[in-house]
Amino acid sequence: xxxxxxxxxxxxxxxxxxxxxxxxxxxxxxxxxxxxxxxxxxxxxxxxxxxxxxxxxxxxxxxxxxxxxxxxxxxxxxxxxxxxxxxxxxxxxxxxxxxxxxxxxxxxxxxxxxxxxxxxxxxxxxxxxxxxxxxxxxxxxxxxxxxxxxxxxxxxxxxxxxxxxxxxxxxxxxxxxxxxxxxxxxxxxxxxxxxxxxxxxxxxxxxxxxxxxxxxxxxxxxxxxxxxxxxxxxxxxxxxxxxxxxxxxxxxxxxxxxxxxxxxxxxxxxxxxxxxxxxxxxxxxxxxxxxxxxxxxxxxxxxxxxxxxxxxxxxxxxxxxxxxxxxxxxxxxx
Numbered sequence: 633x634x635x636x637x638x639x640x641x642x643x644x645x646x647x648x649x650x651x652x653x654x655x656x657x658x659x660x661x662x663x664x665x666x667x668x669x670x671x672x673x674x675x676x677x678x679x680x681x682x683x684x685x686x687x688x689x690x691x692x693x694x695x696x697x698x699x700x701x702x703x704x705x706x707x708x709x710x711x712x713x714x715x716x717x718x719x720x721x722x723x724x725x726x727x728x729x730x731x732x733x734x735x736x737x738x739x740x741x742x743x744x745x746x747x748x749x750x751x752x753x754x755x756x757x758x759x760x761x762x763x764x765x766x767x768x769x770x771x772x773x774x775x776x777x778x779x780x781x782x783x784x785x786x787x788x789x790x791x792x793x794x795x796x797x798x799x800x801x802x803x804x805x806x807x808x809x810x811x812x813x814x815x816x817x818x819x820x821x822x823x824x825x826x827x828x829x830x831x832x833x834x835x836x837x838x839x840x841x842x843x844x845x846x847x848x849x850x851x852x853x854x855x856x857x858x859x860x861x862x863x864x865x866x867x868x869x870x871x872x873x874x875x876x877x878x879x880x881x882x883x884x885x886x887x888x889x890x891x892x893x894x895x896x897x898x899x900x901x902x903x904x905x906x907x908x909x910x911x912x913x914x915x916x917x918x919x920x921x922x923x924x925x926x927x928x929x930x931x932x933x934x935x936x937x938x939x940x941x942x943x944x945x946x947x948x949x950x951x952x953x954x955x956x957x958x959x960x961x962x963x964x965x966x
Contacts (some may be wrong), residue, residue: 635743636855639810643855650882653898653963665741670700670793672739676965678702682733698735698752699759701798708799715772715802722873729772736761736793744782744794744901746883753885760908764874767800768913773878775804775912783903786937796906804912811909812928817925830854833866840961845891847883848956850891851912852957854963859939859955860899860964862891864932871909873930883915885896888932893936894964895936903937 634643669677675693683701690696709730717726737745737756745753760778767773780796781787804812818826834840835849842862843850850864864878864887876884891922895902911928945951955963 634855636853636857637830639807639813640814641855641857643857643958644950644952645855647951648954648956648961651955651959651963653877658785662790668741668793670734670736670791670795671741673908674932675700678734679705683759683766685759693696697740697802699738699740699755701759701763702734702736704732704734704797707845711800726802730802731767731770731773731776733798733867735763735778735796735798735883737796738794741793744892744896746889746896748794748889749883749924750882750889753889754881755826757881757884760796760798761876761957763798764910769916770800770873774800774915775801775808776866777801777805778908778910780906781903783905783937786903786905788903789800808909808912812924814929815929816923819923825869825929827865827931828869831867832927840957841963842894842964843887845883845887847880848887850887852960854957855953856953856957856960857885858935858937859953860895860902860936860960861953861957862895862934864888864891864934865939866928866931869924869926869929871928871930873908883942891934891964897964898932898964899936900940905935905937907933907934907935909933 633640636647637759666874668674670799672695675681675695679702680693681700681702684692684697685699687696688845707733709728711729711731713727713729715726715729735756738748740751745756763776776801778796810890812822815826818824831849841849841856842852842854845849848864848866848867851860853863864884866876870876895904908930909932910930911924939954
């Protein structure tokens with residue numbers, strides 16, 4: 633059993649030194665060739681774009697874009713209205729106010745994120761940053777979650793075009809709060825960033841490293857919940873993704889492409905969930921800790937959906953991982 637230092641969660645790890653990637657091999661999903669509202673020339677089939685990276689001279693909601701962000705046509709949360717937080721007896725409720733946007737990563741229907749060129753993935757990252765900065769100005773928003781579902785088993789049931797999604801939330805997700813509190817307590821004790829310390833250990837041991845460049849490290853976390861789970865950390869301490877430098881954008885695009893290609897090559901295109909783990913917006917209020925800039929460190933998580941979560945995981949909060957991260961790293965770096 634291994635304890636996740638970032639959350640306090642325990643993971644039951646298989647006691648094995650050998651895994652055959654073929655045991656987890658997937659058949660790449662076939663993209664639907666029917667009408668797709670996210671393809672170039674079909675811009676009129678989506679809501680009006682809220683952001684786009686375009687060729688000079690092209691017009692909004694017309695062809696000529698490389699990345700396009702539009703509101704979700706069936707949003708889980710809506711941008712209009714007030715929060716209206718209130719009590720119902722012992723319970724707290726609020727209106728379903730937030731943001732739910734689709735980030736269309738490419739005009740091409742036949743490409744996944746890892747198949748794009750570095751400059752194309754860099755544009756996707758720039759779109760992430762632009763939307764984060766814009767939504768930070770909305771005082772109703774406390775947190776923005778950016779995530780990607782790749783493959784049907786990862787939640788992309790009806791969309792085969794390569795997209796990410798964004799949800800602006802009026803509260804910070806509980807899973808993020810857990811990480812924030814653990815990081816705060818570690819910093820209070822040691823006056824160091826927990827994530828920086830783990831990063832240095834991974835660089836020193838190199839048993840779980842998957843890819844590396846000047847600015848970023850990708851590795852299999854010590855207490856991985858899922859087979860072939862990956863984390864991507866910036867080497868320089870930074871609590872907020874929106875402050876990524878222009879030079880780091882290309883480095884992140886390159887390591888993201890490299891790690892996802894390794895996953896695709898080794899396992900044959902498994903479904904996965906990718907998420908940005910960022911700090912919340914800093915809304916001044918009583919009791920808010922002052923060290924968050926020093927104790928939290930943004931990062932990406934890639935969770936391949938290779939094994940099903942069963943009643944044990946849901947009931948206990950424990951995970952069982954049949955592929956130790958050291959073995960996963962060796963499989964991804966044959």
